[in-house]
Amino acid sequence: MPVDIKGREMIAPRLLAHYDRHRRTLPWRAHPGATVDPYAVWLSEIMLQQTTVAAVTPRFARFLTRWPTLADLAQADEADVMAEWAGLGYYSRARNLIACARLVTEQYGGMLPDNEAALRKLPGIGDYTAAAIAAIAFGQRAVVVDANIERVVARLFAIDAPLPSGKKAIRAAADAITPDSRAGDFAQGLMDLGASICTVRDPQCMLCPLRDGCAGFAAGNPARYPVKAAKKAKPERCGTAYWIERDGQVALVTRPPHGLFGGMRSFPDDGWRAGADGDGVPPIVADWQVARRAVRHGFTHFWIELDLALCIEFSADMEEVTWWPIDRLEDAGLPTLFAKAATRFKEMRHAA
Template structure:
């Protein structure tokens, strides 16, 4: 079974592999481990299209793990802004520093060694071990889960079936070309075995796929009913003075940790109003912005005021250069709302 699956899939990959900036061509020498690790961290819960420009930026500014380890943390967090899931950026810095400090700038070449690095979990360790070092490793991301769930028509729903999906992936992972096989599975899930409308007719595993044979490919993987996502409410404060806006650095732990942001009060089930406002002022409402996090939706009111001086705690940032501040998407939306209000005169009329 494993030989049939892997042989068919690798033959398909040799002809149809995606060309990506962090990859080597099928059958070629493995890519540099730093590039593999960086791309895998960026790709977690993020699309390839979104990652490409960030990967180019990071590898241009910090071409090696040593240069990333020496980088200013604020600059790295700012460069990450907009990519989301900001704990990944903090882990990225911690891991780079550990590799530089404890491993002489070289990534461990085994899953076990990689798992000892900060922020490196089971998936990333397996992916780097297989792709960068050619180790046989069982690499399972969301694309692979979907391919395997359909290939074997796994009846149990996610997330409970994940141990079974891992075992089944193990059963078809070859001893040779494990890195190419892992990337072939990812490519298959991304381009053919897609969540909706899978192109079963051109799939290299069609003759072996239990779900396709039953005409039920889209029924897999079976997913448990989603829980309702709660909504939280908050307020963002646009404080302006002499062409500058007040920014703060969010606490390292918690949502958007370590990022520059507009001052913001608590995010709670009930409207917090002006709680934790950075200054006492006559606040003017500008509107609201929304953002979806993994576990909740946020409804954020944006209010504005002019500061009498620059005594407030924080960083006064030139509004004309606000795009250089590295604001996360939520606060970039709030800032855009405030700037639009200023341009149209709404801020002065409110």
């Protein structure tokens, strides 16, 4: 049941009026009448990829405190940025963040370009992020489609093509309702609507300003949209992480710059990866205390279960490791998986 032309023309005015009254207050969102900071918009959009607003809000503030401008971030030590990013996941975002800041400083005088085509050429900026920055930061007409907008638009137009094949139709529908002016506010209004009213489960249709033009509501079952294809089971991997301790310090390694956790600190491991289990070979010969399947962690495309091997009386030297004070381990910026492992390792130490 498609939205008729008259109803479609009313979507933008109704949504913008609702947004003006009910917009969420977010730290990266400019107050009405205030100048938009493109750096804040870009930083927030990168952080919000695959991450919730609740998780990003305090981390965004910390980033701005440490690196208040794009130029500051361009001059930052990559290890410091990666450590600050720890826990947010999808660490390639942080590496691209630094690369983008440096490229913009070198090629654009420290100012993000104001159009989608140029933005898409920058590290870590894809179609969605380029459109969001162009619309929100620079007032350009751009078609912005994130997960919330995708859900709202699929329901408005009752688009029943299963995802991901349905994304093309959803984007075309979003294009049809995006206004020439206030495209950034329109996009943020749709995001707010999806976050607070047109939610994944139990949408609050009676509160929705777009209810009268919504084909999903008219059909009586808006929650069925967007239609999603059945998920495939994620493969299971297993490996081992190693705690090697001497003189109140623990051995950490810096992972290769590319790949999983690229450039971040972690415990030594046995070479497990997304496509293969670890080989179980420890980095040194020692009397290991082992906890089997002690940590389980989910990634986008696979699960990992780690055995944890503990050696607390190591006295020799090791190459290519950093000896990190155990009482300051929380400052090492360990990824979430290894932060979980650290907690369990400390329990093993105390029980030893």
